[in-house]
Amino acid sequence: MNFYTDNENLSFYLHHPDMEQVVAVKEKNYAEAGSHPEAPANAEEAVAQYDMVMRLLGDIAGDVIAPNAEEVDHVGPSLVDGHVEYAPGTRRNLDALIQSGLYGMALERKYNGLNFPRVVEVMAAEMIARADVGFATIWGLQDCAETIQHFACEELKDKYLPRIYEGATCSMDLTEPDAGSDLQSVRLKATWDEASNCWRLNGVKRFITNGDADLHLVLARSEEGTNDGRGLSYFVFDKADGGMTVRRIENKMGIKGSPTAELQFTNAPAQIVGERRLGLIKYVMSLMNGARLGVGAQSIGLCEAACREAEAYAASREQFGHSIDKFVAVQDLLAQMRARTDGARSLMYETARYVDLSASSKPASRIADILTPLVKLNASEFANRCAYDCIQVHGGSGFMKEYACERLYRDARILSIYEGTSQLQVVAAMKGIASGAYLKQIESYDAKAAEGTLTDDMERCLETLRKATEEYKKFYELAAAEGTTSELFEHQTRALTEVLSNIIMGYLLLLDSQRDERFMKSCKYFVKEAIGEVSKHIAELSC
Amino acid sequence: MSLKIVVLAKQVPDTHNVGADAMNPDGTVNRAALPTVFNPEDLKALEMALRVKDQTDGASVTVVTMGPPRAAEIIKDAKSRGADDGFVLSDARFAGADTLATSYAISQAIKQLGHVDIIFGGRQAIDGDTAQVGPQVAEKLEIPQITYAEELMAIDNKSITIRRRLERGTEVVKAAMPVLVTVTSAGEDCRFPNAHRLIRQAKDEIRMINADSIDADMDRLGLKGSPTKVKKIENVVLAHKESVVLEPTEAALNELSATLIKEHIL
Numbered sequence A: 001m002n003f004y005t006d007n008e009n010l011s012f013y014l015h016h017p018d019m020e021q022v023v024a025v026k027e028k029n030y031a032e033a034g035s036h037p038e039a040p041a042n043a044e045e046a047v048a049q050y051d052m053v054m055r056l057l058g059d060i061a062g063d064v065i066a067p068n069a070e071e072v073d074h075v076g077p078s079l080v081d082g083h084v085e086y087a088p089g090t091r092r093n094l095d096a097l098i099q100s101g102l103y104g105m106a107l108e109r110k111y112n113g114l115n116f117p118r119v120v121e122v123m124a125a126e127m128i129a130r131a132d133v134g135f136a137t138i139w140g141l142q143d144c145a146e147t148i149q150h151f152a153c154e155e156l157k158d159k160y161l162p163r164i165y166e167g168a169t170c171s172m173d174l175t176e177p178d179a180g181s182d183l184q185s186v187r188l189k190a191t192w193d194e195a196s197n198c199w200r201l202n203g204v205k206r207f208i209t210n211g212d213a214d215l216h217l218v219l220a221r222s223e224e225g226t227n228d229g230r231g232l233s234y235f236v237f238d239k240a241d242g243g244m245t246v247r248r249i250e251n252k253m254g255i256k257g258s259p260t261a262e263l264q265f266t267n268a269p270a271q272i273v274g275e276r277r278l279g280l281i282k283y284v285m286s287l288m289n290g291a292r293l294g295v296g297a298q299s300i301g302l303c304e305a306a307c308r309e310a311e312a313y314a315a316s317r318e319q320f321g322h323s324i325d326k327f328v329a330v331q332d333l334l335a336q337m338r339a340r341t342d343g344a345r346s347l348m349y350e351t352a353r354y355v356d357l358s359a360s361s362k363p364a365s366r367i368a369d370i371l372t373p374l375v376k377l378n379a380s381e382f383a384n385r386c387a388y389d390c391i392q393v394h395g396g397s398g399f400m401k402e403y404a405c406e407r408l409y410r411d412a413r414i415l416s417i418y419e420g421t422s423q424l425q426v427v428a429a430m431k432g433i434a435s436g437a438y439l440k441q442i443e444s445y446d447a448k449a450a451e452g453t454l455t456d457d458m459e460r461c462l463e464t465l466r467k468a469t470e471e472y473k474k475f476y477e478l479a480a481a482e483g484t485t486s487e488l489f490e491h492q493t494r495a496l497t498e499v500l501s502n503i504i505m506g507y508l509l510l511l512d513s514q515r516d517e518r519f520m521k522s523c524k525y526f527v528k529e530a531i532g533e534v535s536k537h538i539a540e541l542s543c
Numbered sequence B: 001m002s003l004k005i006v007v008l009a010k011q012v013p014d015t016h017n018v019g020a021d022a023m024n025p026d027g028t029v030n031r032a033a034l035p036t037v038f039n040p041e042d043l044k045a046l047e048m049a050l051r052v053k054d055q056t057d058g059a060s061v062t063v064v065t066m067g068p069p070r071a072a073e074i075i076k077d078a079k080s081r082g083a084d085d086g087f088v089l090s091d092a093r094f095a096g097a098d099t100l101a102t103s104y105a106i107s108q109a110i111k112q113l114g115h116v117d118i119i120f121g122g123r124q125a126i127d128g129d130t131a132q133v134g135p136q137v138a139e140k141l142e143i144p145q146i147t148y149a150e151e152l153m154a155i156d157n158k159s160i161t162i163r164r165r166l167e168r169g170t171e172v173v174k175a176a177m178p179v180l181v182t183v184t185s186a187g188e189d190c191r192f193p194n195a196h197r198l199i200r201q202a203k204d205e206i207r208m209i210n211a212d213s214i215d216a217d218m219d220r221l222g223l224k225g226s227p228t229k230v231k232k233i234e235n236v237v238l239a240h241k242e243s244v245v246l247e248p249t250e251a252a253l254n255e256l257s258a259t260l261i262k263e264h265i266l
Helices: A008-014 A019-026 A043-075 A088-099 A118-131 A133-151 A154-165 A279-316 A328-360 A362-399 A404-412 A422-435 A437-451 A456-479 A487-515 A517-542 B040-055 B069-081 B099-111 B133-141 B195-202 B250-262
Strands: A078-080 A083-085 A170-173 A189-193 A198-209 A215-221 A232-238 A244-249 A260-272 B004-009 B011-013 B036-038 B060-066 B085-089 B118-122 B145-155 B159-166 B169-176 B179-183 B207-209
Touching (some): A043 A133, A118 A279, A133 A170, A133 A404, A189 A215, A198 A232, A215 A260, A279 A362, A279 A404, A328 A517, A362 A404, A422 A487, A437 A456, A437 A487, B004 B069, B040 B069, B040 B118, B069 B195, B133 B145
Parallel strands (some): B118 B179
Antiparallel strands (some): B145 B159
């Protein structure tokens, strides 16, 4: 089974009209064409490369990672002499991906990467997560390479980046027992060792995903006497240099193949990434945005898996003389699951395109920043909902361990928690809500939709989306009546974010429908959600 | 000394994805309706060749196939998995070849490569199931052959040791080079393509070799060189009512033997 070729939506987004611009930015206007044997000469050639490599990855996801998922979930990693040993299936997954040259696909070619844009990276992450969300966390942490690529000195880049291509695994060591969402409280100490010409790390990190990775990016307090984010710097630590042991592997509810570890650093040698004091305020925030998009991809992969499990079961399970997918109640569940998956996916690839365009455009960067929390919030909540509905479609069988849906249900639960809870995504969205940046983005979608060809059906959806946007403005006025720092406003922030999300996903699916009408069904779902929810909130606040 | 390895490969219809229009009304195969794949056992042979390459310094792997120009797809596939080179024997004069004419064309092409140490091939192709081409190539090149290979046990610059399947067990065979080895489906799965190689192969032109380039006797090629004549192709689907259940008794077995002799099956 190939997870790329069996899902025509992926090719649809790979061939999005804006990809021409994305590729031109990523390839720096094709500067390497002719001088590097793998560099494309134009967008068409680049997209053909992406397509080829996604087929390869789709094969590995479908034929290696997915068949291993159940065994990996049961066996899990183990702690041996202070270090993690992956489940055998995890090792097989890694070997297949490393051997195929897929690790480090976003790295520049001089570091043996494929120089692929973020759009393609999240597509890879989506397919891998559809196969196994737990493994997707290990795969996704290679994003750490981007932090090194963007912020580290040339010496560190040359030392570490080629190792990512060779399969060195990564971890992002931020959380501590007393520093979770509040990373300003990080206490792990970094001190300069003049004699060894390196920094030394001492302290404990907790809940570290893929905690015994080969390369660690560690947030640590380098400035003695400080107690806020301005005293934190970012370090790269190489496990091969010693000084770190795994104290324990957490016994988790889901993503059990992914080792979540507590780490003890004892005089561990490390090098600083970028400048002192910018660890949290610049580098981690940058890494975190990438990680949030990555969790979006994991969530959509899980949604896709849940949809397919539910659709297959509903088509084969017979009750009252018919397969249960003939019953309206089940059809509704399946349609809602599919619509949520389509909406979140469209939003994610839109965001990824803006992330790619950010490299050469400040406005694109600002749009990427406001869309990222919406991806993380909606995709992860939808993944939980899809996993729940998947079990519902299975009925009593879904409650049994024999079906994959129970694993999906357990795996989904972390998605709305790690890399920033849903509540924190709402906080992140508030800036764009208060500044009107989301409304500006909606205006641009509206103009684009109006420019294209609209069927009667699409025309109606567009009108309703316009109406929902006007209603949203009323809702905002009511919510902010006592000021944007009031308790009343704070109570409405999640609802405001969700209404905006529904309007945006409605618009994006409408634009997708103009390229392929099959998205209309899902578009209508979000149009109805947007108008229905906003009216409900206005009614509540007007009482 | 660097080993020179050849892999025999074939592009075949994907029999796992057979649709309703796979057969023409006259009983012949409707090739246009079938997607094509790398013959599965040839992929196993390629993997064994690549393992030899991994274990020896400077070895090279060349993949040879015969077929229409689109067969170049499997050469590209093989190169993206690690083969160094490959070409397609493609010429209208090769068309209609049975196993005798095919093995003749392939063996002539291999002779043009100069000294070859090991030739790997799949035991058989899924569209013909004859298992004849490999052994016939070995005979024509007058080299030893190891058939039904499952595992590469050892390799050095002069000999290869293979575990091969027998009817009731396995045997380990050591053969001096040059040698031809046919690999069964029990061989190791072929490695996945490498993304970098895949991208580079996309720009490659695969060589097409015609009948004039292999120093061949034209009468031994294609339909002309094929003693096998296909009288009829029938799509046989056994229905339950056509089967006979026999009691496990001596009398029933005797009756079965008599019937098979009468039908000229035994």
